[in-house]
Amino acid sequence: MSNLSSAPASGQADRVTAWSLIRPYWVSEERRTAWGLLITIIVMDLLLVGINARLNTWNRDFYNALEGRNVREFPQLMLFFSALAFAFVGISVYNRYLRQMLGFRWRQWLTTRYMQEWLGDGTFYRIERDRLTDNPDQRIAVDLESFANTTLSLTLDLLSTLETLIWFSTVLWSTAGALAVMIGGTPVQIPGYMLWAAIVYAIAGSLLTNKVGHPLVSINYQLQRVEADFRFGLIRLRENAEQIAFYDGMRTEESTAQDLFGRIRENWWRVMKYTRRYSFVLNFYGQIADIFPIVVASPRYFAGLLSFGTLMQIADAFGSVSESLSWFINNYDTLVQWRATVNRLREFKRVMQHPHLKESVSPATEHGGINLHYVDESQLSTHKLTLALPNGETLTSVRDIVVKPGSRWLVRGPSGSGKSTLLRALAGLWPFGEGSIDAPVNARMMFIPQQSYLPVGTLKAGLTYPAAATDFSDEECCEALRVCRLEGYVDRLHESHQWWRILSPGEQQRLAVARVLMHKPDYVFLDEATSALDTENEAHLYRLLTERLPKGAIVSVTHRKPLAQFHQETLDIARAGEHAVAYTRPPST
Numbered sequence: 195m196s197n198l199s200s201a202p203a204s205g206q207a208d209r210v211t212a213w214s215l216i217r218p219y220w221v222s223e224e225r226r227t228a229w230g231l232l233i234t235i236i237v238m239d240l241l242l243v244g245i246n247a248r249l250n251t252w253n254r255d256f257y258n259a260l261e262g263r264n265v266r267e268f269p270q271l272m273l274f275f276s277a278l279a280f281a282f283v284g285i286s287v288y289n290r291y292l293r294q295m296l297g298f299r300w301r302q303w304l305t306t307r308y309m310q311e312w313l314g315d316g317t318f319y320r321i322e323r324d325r326l327t328d329n330p331d332q333r334i335a336v337d338l339e340s341f342a343n344t345t346l347s348l349t350l351d352l353l354s355t356l357e358t359l360i361w362f363s364t365v366l367w368s369t370a371g372a373l374a375v376m377i378g379g380t381p382v383q384i385p386g387y388m389l390w391a392a393i394v395y396a397i398a399g400s401l402l403t404n405k406v407g408h409p410l411v412s413i414n415y416q417l418q419r420v421e422a423d424f425r426f427g428l429i430r431l432r433e434n435a436e437q438i439a440f441y442d443g444m445r446t447e448e449s450t451a452q453d454l455f456g457r458i459r460e461n462w463w464r465v466m467k468y469t470r471r472y473s474f475v476l477n478f479y480g481q482i483a484d485i486f487p488i489v490v491a492s493p494r495y496f497a498g499l500l501s502f503g504t505l506m507q508i509a510d511a512f513g514s515v516s517e518s519l520s521w522f523i524n525n526y527d528t529l530v531q532w533r534a535t536v537n538r539l540r541e542f543k544r545v546m547q548h549p550h551l552k553e554s555v556s557p558a559t560e561h562g563g564i565n566l567h568y569v570d571e572s573q574l575s576t577h578k579l580t581l582a583l584p585n586g587e588t589l590t591s592v593r594d595i596v597v598k599p600g601s602r603w604l605v606r607g608p609s610g611s612g613k614s615t616l617l618r619a620l621a622g623l624w625p626f627g628e629g630s631i632d633a634p635v636n637a638r639m640m641f642i643p644q645q646s647y648l649p650v651g652t653l654k655a656g657l658t659y660p661a662a663a664t665d666f667s668d669e670e671c672c673e674a675l676r677v678c679r680l681e682g683y684v685d686r687l688h689e690s691h692q693w694w695r696i697l698s699p700g701e702q703q704r705l706a707v708a709r710v711l712m713h714k715p716d717y718v719f720l721d722e723a724t725s726a727l728d729t730e731n732e733a734h735l736y737r738l739l740t741e742r743l744p745k746g747a748i749v750s751v752t753h754r755k756p757l758a759q760f761h762q763e764t765l766d767i768a769r770a771g772e773h774a775v776a777y778t779r780p781p782s783t
């Protein structure tokens with residue numbers, strides 16, 4: 195039994211945290227490789243920081259050698275520098291290579307999982323039907339990539355930054371010495387004063403940057419959304435190029451595209467405004483950083499307590515410490531984008547985990563919704579079925595029907611009365627309303643809409659969809675094409691095209707019927723599936739269906755009177771309020 199309207203354990207939905215997005219990969223079946231790569235990268239990072247630290251002492255010796263015009267030590271120092279530089283280059287290159295490898299593996303793992311979750315159990319359909327979230331394609335294609343790579347680089351950079359901080363803090367503490375100041379006439383020693391100066395300097399900068407740049411988080415979230423909307427708008431335009439050209443709708447399309455772009459522009463101005471503000475802070479901070487340590491250390495240098503080499507070493511160490519402490523400032527842009535990406539993925543994950551969430555609070559399902567039961571019977575039946583819209587408004591009530599194997603049903607009714615919605619409910623895609631449906635548990639069902647979906651690929655793949663092309667022989671496909679009067683395409687079975695652009699609507703409808711003939715479902719539901727065909731071709735296809743699926747039930751939604759001859763039962767659907775309820779009557783021509 196499946197109750198489509200079953201409410202989720204609400205409350206759990208909001209528990210999607212950044213950590214719950216990060217964790218799964220690191221405990222997955224790929225964890226060994228993942229941790230192996232991560233640890234190798236961290237070791238390399240440590241080596242790089244070690245080399246930098248060694249260069250810091252080299253700096254002191256180098257400047258002291260220069261100041262003392264020590265020609266003998268100079269070549270040795272250059273040789274040592276070359277060795278360090280070579281090691282640094284080699285480790286850096288492979289460090290980056292492995293980071294890219296790990297980032298991609300993580301993205302690949304996430305993409306596979308998200309695709310499974312999105313496509314599984316009709317979630318993608320419910321998300322679109324109820325408009326639960328925007329642009330899921332962007333979340334899978336762009337946000338996951340950015341999430342994996344940015345999380346990785348931020349974490350690794352933070353780790354090596356911490357190591358740099360510890361290392362160079364010790365250098366600063368030990369080399370700069372204590373500063374003697376007079377407070378209220380009493381001499382006071384401040385040990386490791388350069389370190390304190392670096393800490394105060396970095397904290398002040400971080401607080402200021404956060405204050406100035408904070409609005410960028412939500413602006414970036416919006417920006418990603420409007421960028422995706424704009425891209426989607428252009429894709430729709432491209433997909434419907436012919437129709438737009440027929441309508442001569444270029445002006446309207448241009449203004450729609452301009453409107454969408456206008457929203458990007460609006461957001462972009464805001465991004466620029468706040469970026470300008472925080473760039474001021476960042477640049478002032480960067481400029482002062484060059485001179486600040488020398489100014490602070492100069493009293494001890496002028497007092498002769500520091501050599502020139504040590505002053506340079508202190509300036510270098512101060513730079514490293516304040517740079518490490520300014521990690522937050524330096525990565526503010528990236529952090530802002532990362533948070534926006536995480537928020538988008540959290541929302542997407544929440545919606546995927548609970549695609550029924552909106553249904554459970556919809557007025558249309560608060561009294562139970564339509565219950566779809568899978569029963570061990572060969573017939574399909576409805577009980578006290580009322581179809582409604584997601585907002586609870588009643589569409590129509592449907593008289594109880596029993597669709598037996600081999601029976602032929604005609605569903606009729608005015609446009610918008612709810613005929614397609616009834617098919618959606620029978621397919622388990624529409625929970626809004628009341629009553630129940632008993633569907634045969636092992637029956638194979640096929641729903642054929644007016645315009646059938648054709649995947650990208652060969653004509654054969656389109657014909658055998660949703661089965662794989664390899665599930666049917668070429669002979670079976672050719673035969674199905676021929677009987678549906680598509681013999682002209684028999685030789686093109688293995689050609690790959692965007693077939694929905696090549697085949698005429700009528701040909702696409704014939705292809706859909708050929709698909710049905712090959713799959714031989716127990717139940718076939720045709721929703722205006724032959725509307726693009728002439729009466730003779732339409733009758734030919736219906737004759738084929740009834741002859742070749744003698745035991746299959748056929749349910750047709752159509753406005754075409756001549757089709758009545760192929761059906762024995764009729765279900766008339768009435769709009770709510772126009773007639774009391776929907777009713778059945780014998781077919782009439």
Ligand SMILES: Nc1ncnc2c1ncn2[C@@H]1O[C@H](COP(=O)(O)OP(=O)(O)OP(=O)(O)O)[C@@H](O)[C@H]1O
Nearest residue numbers: 323583584589607608609610611612613614615616
């Ligand atoms: N996802 C949805 N959200 C809100 N309303 C919807 C949704 N899908 C369909 N509707 C509305 O439900 C009503 C019935 O639609 P349905 O497609 O079932 O009509 P129909 O009888 O098949 O019409 P036609 O004969 O024109 O194809 C329409 O008014 C439609 O706008």
